[in-house]
Structure formats: C-alpha cells, structure tokens
Amino acid sequence: MKIKHIETFRAEVPLIKPFKTALRTVEVAQAIVVKVSCDNGVEGYGEAPPTLVITGDSLDSIESSIHSVFKPYLLNKNLLNYEAVFQGLHSILIGNSSAKAAIDMALYDCLSKRAGIPLYQYLGGFKSEIETDFTVSVNSPEEMGEDAGRYAEQGFDVLKVKVGKDASKDMDRIKEIRRKVGPGIKIRLDANQGWSPKQAVSIIRKMEDAGLDIELVEQPVAAADIQGLKFVTDAVDTLIMADESIFTPKQAFEVLRTRSADLINIKLMKAGGIYQAEKINAMAEICGVECMVGSMIETRLGITAAAHFAASKKNITRFDLDAPLMLAKDIVKGGIHYSGRKISFPDAPGLGIFNVAGV
DSSP, X not given: OBEEEEXXXXXXXXXXXXXXXXXXXXXXXXXEEEEEEEXXXXXXXXXXXXXXXXXXXXXXXXXXXXXXXXXXXXXXOBTTXXXXXXXXXXXXXXXXXXXXXXXXXXXXXXXXXXXXSBHHHHTTOOOSEEEOOEEEXXXXXXXXXXXXXXXXXXXXXXXXXXXXXXXXXXXXXXXXXXXXXOTTSEEEEEOTTOSOHHHHXXXXXXXXXXXXXXXXXXXXXXTTOHHHHHHHHHHOSSEEEESTTOSXXXXXXXXXXXXXXSEEEEOHHHHTSHHHHHHHHHHHHHTTOOEXXXXXXOOHHHHHHHHHHHHHOTTEEEEOOOGGXXXXXXXXXXXXXXXXXXXXXXXXXXXXXXXXXXX
16 A cells, blocks of 8 residues: 555635644644645545644644655655554654654555554554543633533533733633532643742642542643752642643653653644554553543544544543534535544545545
8 A cells, every 4th residue: 555645735624713822822723734645546634733832843844844844755665564654754853743643644544444444543552532621711700600600501511711921810711710600510720831830730739638538730821940840749639631732652751760750631732643642651650640531722623533542442531622613614525423422433444534625
C-alpha cells in the first residue's frame, strides 16, 4: 500500500460564539485539511488548526512543512511498514506538531480502512461510546454563569471552565457558575497557564474552603514551569492536570518521574498525532496517571480522529471534545456522531469520513 498523492486545502468555519481563554480569543475556526491517497484506492483524511500561542503553528507553516518536507518523504513509501514511516515522520523535522498530527491521522485512517474496521477498534477498541464535557469561555461572572446554566440545561453534566484571565475575578466566576448549575454538575477548571504557582495555590485553596467542589484544575502555571506545577500539585487537594507542559513523550516522562501532576491532557495537535499520543498514554498508565483527550478548535474531522484514539484506551477516562458543537456549520460527511454529550462511532472503516467540503 504505497502513498501516491498528498493534497491540502484551507478551511474556515465561523464559531457560534467567540471562544475565549487566558491565551486567546477565536471567532473563526481555521484549518489545513490533508488528503492522503494510496495506490490501492484507499484515501485518508487529516486536519491541523493553527494555534500560534500553544503549538506555534500557523496556516502557512503547516502547509509549508507538509508540502516541502513531509510530502517528499512520504510519497511512494509503503504504509504497511508503518513503524518506519512514523519514525521518519517524527525525525525529519523538529516541532511542527500540528502538521505531523494531520499527516498522522490521515495515515491511520488509511491503515484502519485497509484493515476494514473503525479506527478506534484498530487502536484497541476499549469503548464504543464516550461523553464529552462542554467548555465555558472566560467572560464576566454573570455571562459565564448564564452560559454554564444553558449548557447544563442542554444535558452537559461536566463543564470545563476557562479561568486565568484576571485572577482577581476567577473566584467570583466559579461561585456564580456553581450557583447557576447547582451541586449535580461536575466542574473542571482550565487556567491555560494564567496563574503564578502561589496564585494558583491561593485560589484553589479558597475554592476548596468554599466547597465549590472542583474536580480538577488544568495547567494552572506556565508550560515550562514544571517545578511550579509540582509545587501546586503538592500544595492542594484538588487534582492538577498537565496540558501545555506536555507535548512529547520525553516531557511526559519528566512530569511523571517528578510526580508534578495528577493527570495528563493529551492532544493530538501537541503530540504530533496518534503514534506519539499512544506512547504518552502508555507511560502514564504504567505510572497510575489517568489521561484526558482534548483538542484545539477543530472541525469534526480532527475531533473524529481524537475521539477514536480516546475511545480505544482504558487509561483515557476524560474527554474534552466539544469543539464541533461550537461551530456554525459542519464541513464533514461521516465521522463521529453527537447526541448531546454522547459521542458514538460509525461502523464504517477508518475515521468513517467520506468527504470534507473543499476536497
């Protein structure tokens, strides 16, 4: 099964409501969509959104690396020798994790299509259905409370709440959300590196003392501050999750070795795709650390790949895959299906995607 063609195009989809974090505001989801074609007629799809403030990838850099580096390397490679193919993909260019992820998911789509089974089964098939949380963007306490109440009424029983922008208001934000949704809704916080270690400990302890019942806090401190991350993890009772601190298996190893976080958020766009994501999850499982699979602001294409990976592994116990629900339109035919917070998988092989608008 030799790779014969690799093509890309740019996609743009407006969001229903701006997505706001401590790092950025997104009003339009942008992506490079990849299509890989093999000599046996099998085709695979992948996606890479630009996330400059997290991965450093832009539309131009993603497109350029695919056509100038990855395409020349991959053409005429036998994908059945996939260990060698993926090893090469991750060694010929440093960084560029989003571009690697788009190629990676397209290749896994091809492999599982050739096997004739859905990708989640090809990767292990632990679950056949998962449930996503829903994200509350950082805004005023009143607006966040209204948003949280609406999502809870729609059936989302786990909310991921963005904080870390103007730390003085974060306590008020969470108090208002808890007041709106009541005690039956699980709340996760994501500070997106927005606090200092001491700020994080102070705010989290206050939330614990106030009985706000926070399940976990994601990436409270700067990505490179592993010592600060450990300081927070050791100082509070609330579970602490590493996100931007972990792109590579080597970074995951360091966080696991030092016990600097209780949980790990794996994103294909950080890991460079499924091949490396599997390694991170395996190490975490050996260390007794559960993982979540999250995403950037992606279409249902990228999220379908992330969901297949997430469903395939026992150690992945949390799912943050709500991005397609934020988009004003859907450009994907096939793929995962949403029924409220529930995500189900088609019986079709691979990603189950038949077409992407523009390809």
